[in-house]
Amino acid sequence: MPVPDATNPDLMEQVVNLCKRRGFVFPSAEIYGGFRSTYDYGPLGVLMLRNVKEAWWRAMVQLRDDVVGLDAAILSSPKIWEASGHLANFTDPLVDCRTCRERFREDQLDDPATCPNCGAKDSFTDARNFNLMFKTYVGPVDEGTNVAYLRPETAQGMFVNFLNVLQTSRKKPPFGIAQMGKSFRNEITPGNFVFRTREFEQMEMEYFVPPDEGQKWFEYWCDERMRWYQDLGMPADQLRLRHHDADELSHYSAGTADVEFMYPWGWGELEGIANRTDFDLTAHGSASGERLEYFDQATGERYVPHVIEPAAGATRTMMAFLLAAYSEDEVEGEKRTVLRLHPRLAPYQVAVLPLSKKDTLTPVAREVLRLLQPHWMAEYDETQSIGRRYRRQDEIGTPYCVTVDFETLEDRAVTIRDRDSLEQVRVPIDSLVDELRARLGF
Numbered sequence: 001m002p003v004p005d006a007t008n009p010d011l012m013e014q015v016v017n018l019c020k021r022r023g024f025v026f027p028s029a030e031i032y033g034g035f036r037s038t039y040d041y042g043p044l045g046v047l048m049l050r051n052v053k054e055a056w057w058r059a060m061v062q063l064r065d066d067v068v069g070l071d072a073a074i075l076s077s078p079k080i081w082e083a084s085g086h087l088a089n090f091t092d093p094l095v096d097c098r099t100c101r102e103r104f105r106e107d108q109l110d111d112p113a114t115c116p117n118c119g120a121k122d123s124f125t126d127a128r129n130f131n132l133m134f135k136t137y138v139g140p141v142d143e144g145t146n147v148a149y150l151r152p153e154t155a156q157g158m159f160v161n162f163l164n165v166l167q168t169s170r171k172k173p174p175f176g177i178a179q180m181g182k183s184f185r186n187e188i189t190p191g192n193f194v195f196r197t198r199e200f201e202q203m204e205m206e207y208f209v210p211p212d213e214g215q216k217w218f219e220y221w222c223d224e225r226m227r228w229y230q231d232l233g234m235p236a237d238q239l240r241l242r243h244h245d246a247d248e249l250s251h252y253s254a255g256t257a258d259v260e261f262m263y264p265w266g267w268g269e270l271e272g273i274a275n276r277t278d279f280d281l282t283a284h285g286s287a288s289g290e291r292l293e294y295f296d297q298a299t300g301e302r303y304v305p306h307v308i309e310p311a312a313g314a315t316r317t318m319m320a321f322l323l324a325a326y327s328e329d330e331v332e333g334e335k336r337t338v339l340r341l342h343p344r345l346a347p348y349q350v351a352v353l354p355l356s357k358k359d360t361l362t363p364v365a366r367e368v369l370r371l372l373q374p375h376w377m378a379e380y381d382e383t384q385s386i387g388r389r390y391r392r393q394d395e396i397g398t399p400y401c402v403t404v405d406f407e408t409l410e411d412r413a414v415t416i417r418d419r420d421s422l423e424q425v426r427v428p429i430d431s432l433v434d435e436l437r438a439r440l441g442f
């Protein structure tokens, strides 16, 4: 797979435009002038985001026998966030420019003396800690006693359900609980498209291990997670694992490494892998009065497991795959845009294209579509010239097009066209599903 030019200064703009033009991601509330840094996933985006999450679930849950799933509530008790430390510590240092009134995260300013918006010198207020959790009220009266928070991470749902899962799944350490879903953070400086938004999706797994095995499993999950991105076509030279220095570590962490991606603006976080020790289970255990421990009946041993957490962002990961897949080349003297997405991530795996709109071809083309639909997402397109329809599919990353032509009426065969090699092969309709399965790999 060719490496897209990460130094292409227009890459971000090209991907954002493609997302809007082809229905991956729309700015939210656009007809009302938009709603800052909020996005809606369109017909293709919703397919691709599902595929990213499905690929994660497949690797983290389906193909393993030591990880089970969970879908915990988004709206949750303040007691969770008090015990986890989020109420006290989940803050960013906020400064205001007294001249232009813009707000910034102090730790993200290149020059702490100069406002990046208006250029004023020494105009910042003292930094104050700003809690990133969205607060709301449960029930009709806003009293202060019925405060609830939108979860800022999915992780805590796994810790507070540790005993429920342990008892019902009959797993023993090392074992994991995986969850995907929405999280909310009132980010001071959202931006870079869906890289940092206030509403986003996470894919997190908490892996509970015997206390003396933390380091071993931390290293194991760093390797596994790096491999996952590469198995899905992320070029190795656009990925790296960066271990945090001691002064960067979160209050709960005995070791953290970020999977970083080469974004158009430089290396940045894609996923964090942390050795959270027994911090969370101990904190929720003492706050709730429950013993969040594992008791080994065979040895009589009782302990609070340590936790290794690979925490990824689904929406951010989708953006990274789009950036890595975007490329432009030339076919027969014509420029084309291609998303070289892995077949598991592409919104459609196959498109059925009758050569002409003539009624004679429609029944057999529709028959081919119906044959493919139970297996993969298949699109049907009979508008415009065949060349333009190929380009449209290339641009959204469809790995294979199946062309139905007039000969099909005679020989009941169709042409498979490969997005990357442009190779075309003729196959009988009867063996089309097998042929595509062999090429797609699933």
Ligand code: GAP
Pocket: 152, 153, 154, 155, 185, 187, 194, 195, 196, 197, 198, 199, 200, 201, 202, 204, 269, 270, 271, 272, 309, 311, 312, 313, 314, 315, 316, 317
């Ligand atoms: N439970 C640990 C945790 O939440 P995190 O590093 O804060 O760790 C994990 O978040 C991942 O979630 C990040 O690596 C990123 O991919 C994604 N993420 C975090 N904040 C985000 C935001 N505001 N917008 C989009 N994705 C975000």
